[in-house]
Amino acid sequence: MARLIDYCLGGRFTEYTSALQQEFVSASLHLTIGTIPLELRRDRDSDRVVATWLSDGQEKALALPARRAAGEVLPGTGVEVLSDLIFYLAGLPIARVRRSKVNDQSPLERLSFRDLWNFCYLDQDDMDSNFFDLDGEAEFKKRLKARDVLRYILGYHQEHISELEARLDDVRQGRNVLEASSEALRQALLEVGVTSVADLQKQMEVLDEAISRYKAEIERVRAQTFPAGPHEADRLREQARELFSEIGELEREIDEVRIVQKRDEHHLNDLKGLSFKFKRDRSARAVLGSVEFSHCPRCTQPLPPRDADQCTVCGQAEAREAPPATEEVVEADLKLRVNELSEMVEKHRAALRRLEGDLRLAQQEKVFVDQQINDAVRTYDSQYLSQHLDLERQLAAAERQRLDIERLGRLPKVIEDNAQKVGILTADEKALREALKEARALAEKDTRNLKKLRELFLDCLLRSKLSGFQEDDVVTFQAPDFFPRVASAEADGIAFNSFSNLLSGGKKTLFKCCFAVALHRLATAVNAPLPKILLLDSPMKNISERENKPQFEGFHDLIYDLAIGELKDTQFIFVDKEYKLPPEGFDESDFYLRHMTPDQLDAPPLIPYYRGK
Structure with a gap:
């Protein structure tokens, strides 16, 4: 009967008795939470519980998970599992504790009814085998949860602390979302060659001049009876050659940046390995330096007497140890060099992303120009019509590009707004963290x-x-x-x-x-x-x-x-x-x-x- 009570409250049967194997269909538990009567019914091998209770004189029924949350099941209450419903009916906030006790950045998790x-x-199987999962043999996660319960009861985890932790978690998540979205927008702009609002403005000015020039050229062509000038196909071929040269130059730059990046990464890995070896050698010297050898460590024969300034094993003159200050300087220099190389590698990666974006744009433009050449050759019209169509196409392309850039112009502003919001949230997060630290200290005192x-x-x-x-x-x-x-x-x-x-x-x-x-x-x-x-x-x-x-x-x-x-x-x-x-x-x-x-x-x-x- 005790296990059936536990089963209705979200427990598990590890093994059914022979009687339950043959006869068990479901179990119902009647209990009172405060002044609210509650009935819990759970079918055999089911992971859901059907809860029925009275609220304002009306009977309410709800099917919800017994242990594992899968979204809110009672709208507007935050109730996701049976444990949440019990807290809700008791008029208590759903308790949450930090998953890691040493990392303030770790997420919150439920302190459940279980x-x-x-x-x-206190069930019979574990009555004398574990002490509420507080002993050292208990599973680490269960031991932390048991400690959280005691802290909760002792008042170390007060409602004020819970509110501060929840607010801190919300602020941290909001800041992370803003930083992630800003970084995604920044990378997208970098791939199309935009690094700031000034760059966008400059590109729009260039396009405005080109649009004005194309319009004026179209009016001039219309005013001429027999316009003269190169055919559209000739201009497009020249443009295609320039794009081909640009693509080749970009590919060479990408290859050069990759070579430099690999060299710097190799150098960075060498320095990290050297730093590790330096620390290991220093530790080894510190350990072996205090060892007095009386016998050879290789053949175990007694060592001959040596002078005070000679090594007792090999007989060579003792090497003078570098002073600790020198080792600290070497270690600091290694750390500085590692940081410099890491920064250089990151710059190489950013340059690669920008060059690869430029290459994709150039290749797309080359495909577009090639298609235009094919169209121009296929429809070789009169000199006037050809020149007029060419100008119209260039004007349409410039206007389309300007419209695209104008749309992109809103993104840097969004990034700047996000940066301001991140600054505000960072300050709020710092203040909440300090308040939480003080509240915890006062509670534990x-x-x-x-x-x-x-x-x-x-x-x-x-x-x-x-x-x-x-x-x-x-x-x-x-x-x-x-x-x-x-x-x-x-x-x-x-x-x-x-x-x-x-x-x-x-x-x-x-x-x-x-x-x-x-x-x-x-x-x-x-x-x-x-x-x-x-x-x-x-x-x-x-x-x-x-x-x-x-x-x-x-x-x-x-x-x-x-x-x-x-x-x-x-x-x-x-x-x-x-x-x-x-x-x-x-x-x-x-x-x-x-x-x-x-x-x-x-x-x-x-x-x-x-x-x-």
Whole structure:
């Protein structure tokens, strides 16, 4: 039943029991979030959950992914998965944490309900094998998520910090989009030979002069009865020869730039290799310089005596080591030269892109001129008609080119506007990063909740009568580890108990349960967003109610005391082989016992008719 509850809340079945293999179709879970009743139904082997709840007196139903987000499913709420819906119904913002804890540039990811549920559902399989994924053997990603949950509950990840992180992420994404679009526009302009607004203006002025000249020439030709001059085909052939020469020159320039680029890249790689060898040799000299050889490292025979200024191995005069200042100068010079060569290689690449763009334009123009030559030869008209058509074509080409450039003229302005916006966003990003840094520092300086958790954890250990712990013990878990250690005051902190060195499986189980109870007590005290439910599957695992009676009764008494006191609003679910009756005065309406016995009407099993294994 515990696993079915977990399954409805997005858990996975690693292996079905024989009964579930034959009979399981779907599972439904009824729960209350705040004051909102919610029903979750999940079919067998389905990755989706059907949620039904009441909102403003109306029933709403929604099918959504159990774990993996695939876009917003509840418009205008940001709800994408079951975890988001639970946060939404609870009136809480969808918690997000940074994926990397050392890189402020890393993206945000959800702190999901499943991450919080890890401290509410202590399943039997992992009860004494891992400590909430906080121990060193846990998967790295899970360990970081477990730490995030504790930081969230302790108040290190406050709502103000979440808002700052979300705003910082939005500003950073906006800046990246603007920079990427500006760079794409800049590369596109570079390929057509435009580097600035002044270049565009100059090209437009040249085209305006050409258009005026063509128009005047057309009027002059029209005014002449017998116009004289070269035929259109002759002019086009001359233009084709010029384009052919230009293409050849561009190809030679591209080959030369590629040769220089390869040479500089080769030189750059040599320098990087030299820098690596220099650091490696220096490290080797530092290591071997302090070694005193008494025997030959090759043949292992004893070495003859040497003078003080001679090498003990080869007998040559000791080489004088270069002073550290010289090595620093060499390393700085190498770094400077590497930077210079990297900059030169990047300039070569930019030049190649520009030349290749010019080559493509020249080749396209050559194809266009060749087509015009073919047309002119095919339609060899009178001298007047030929000259007139030639001028008309040149005028149309110039006007078309001017229109294209006029359209391009808006792009440099867009780049400049984007640069101004990037500057504003960069300043906003810096300010948000500083504010976030200060907010995190202030949150982590407040250790009151951490101190409270230490006290509550030790109190749970003592009240559960777990052997080996004393009132003067000291609990420590400093951020970012959060892995608890209970040190003995008598041993001055040298000897300590932790989940890792508790050899008894029963003690590990109770140790882990006590930490979960302490965390729920803290969450209740500070009103932290931790689900008010604690599901313990076999808390008395490896603990006998007869041979370990003090621990058995102590833990039950602890839970009963908390259930009517600090954690009266928390629902406890025990799945175990034995239990201790609640004390006198305990409200019977708050206590529900459910046995599962075949052929017993008042305590039927989960599948009453099933009689298999």
